[in-house]
Amino acid sequence: MNLTIVSASTRIGRQSHRVALGLKNYFAQxxxxxxxxxxxxxxxxxxxxxxxxxxPNPQPSVIELGKILHQSDAFLFVTPEYNGSYTPALKNMVDTYNKTEFARKAIGIVTVTTGGLGGMRAAMQMQQLIPALFAIAAPHMLLVPHMTQKFDEEGNLIDEHYLKNLDHFAKEFLWLAEAVYEKKQKEHLHTN
Ligand SMILES: Cc1cc2nc3c(=O)[nH]c(=O)nc-3n(C[C@H](O)[C@H](O)[C@H](O)COP(=O)(O)O)c2cc1C
Known part of the structure; x- marks a missing residue:
């Protein structure tokens, strides 16, 4: 199963990319x-x-990212909360591609803040965004408050207590993502 972690912060000096790296380290197991x-x-x-x-003239980076999205079976959308929502880069990205790049694929919601609330408002906005893409939002979300106390810049987990949150999120996300993936594999076998 191809899992793509979309890191949705493009801000100069951004902090939340560490969580995308942390999830990459974690899911490597x-x-x-x-x-x-x-x-x-x-x-x-x-x-x-x-x-x-x-x-009429898509940029090479748009074509390149489109290939990655197309080949993905599931996604984690990792975004900081900006003014109560996900980043404009994430919205611009999903609008730029056809729904077919996301439809019938599981998407895990991960929101990140430096403060204590973890981005619940952005997470709720993503619960509305994902069905609009005809994708399937995993019900269990990962909210990461105080991110700089949980991951270092390379994505190493520095708060061992947070591991149980990762374990629970991953278990629930993979249950859904694998079920959707297996269903599509079966359909593919029947039609070929
Ligand atoms: C434009 C902007 C809006 C923000 N809005 C919120 C917010 O609504 N809720 C929150 O908890 N933190 C908010 N923050 C603080 C972010 O959690 C914090 O700056 C975080 O580092 C942003 O991720 P980034 O470093 O990857 O850009 C905001 C930050 C920025 C730059």
Whole structure:
């Protein structure tokens, strides 16, 4: 199963990318999961002009990211909370591609803040965004308050107590993501 971790902060001096790296480190223990990080800072997407598949002249970075999304079976969307929502880079990204890159795929919601609340408002906004993509939001979300006390810049876990949150989130997310993936594998076998 191809799992792509979308790191949705493009801010200069950003802090929340450490959580995307931390999840990459954590999910590496699952040998059946092929991990990719789609760091939106690495794939500049112009402020929405047209859906990539209809755009007369899509940028190479848009085409490249589109291939990663297309090959993904499931996603983790990792975003800081900005003014009560997810980042504009994340919205711009999902609007730029067809729903087909996300539809019928499981998406895990991960929100991140430096403060104590962990981004619940952004998480709730993503619970509305994901069905709009015809994707399936995992009910158990990961909220990461005080992120700089939990992960270092390389994504190493520095708060051992937080491991139980990761374990629980991963168990619930993988249960859904694998079920959806297996269903699609079966359908693929029947149609080929
Ligand atoms: C534009 C902006 C809006 C923010 N809004 C919120 C917010 O609504 N709730 C919150 O808990 N923190 C908020 N913060 C604080 C962020 O949690 C903190 O700055 C975090 O480091 C942002 O992630 P980043 O470093 O990857 O940009 C905001 C930060 C910025 C830059």
């Amino acid at each position: 699952f040998s059946h999961v092929n991990l990719t990080i789609a760091d939106l800072a690495d794939y500049p997407i112009p402020l929405f002009e047209e859906v990539a598949q209809r755009h």
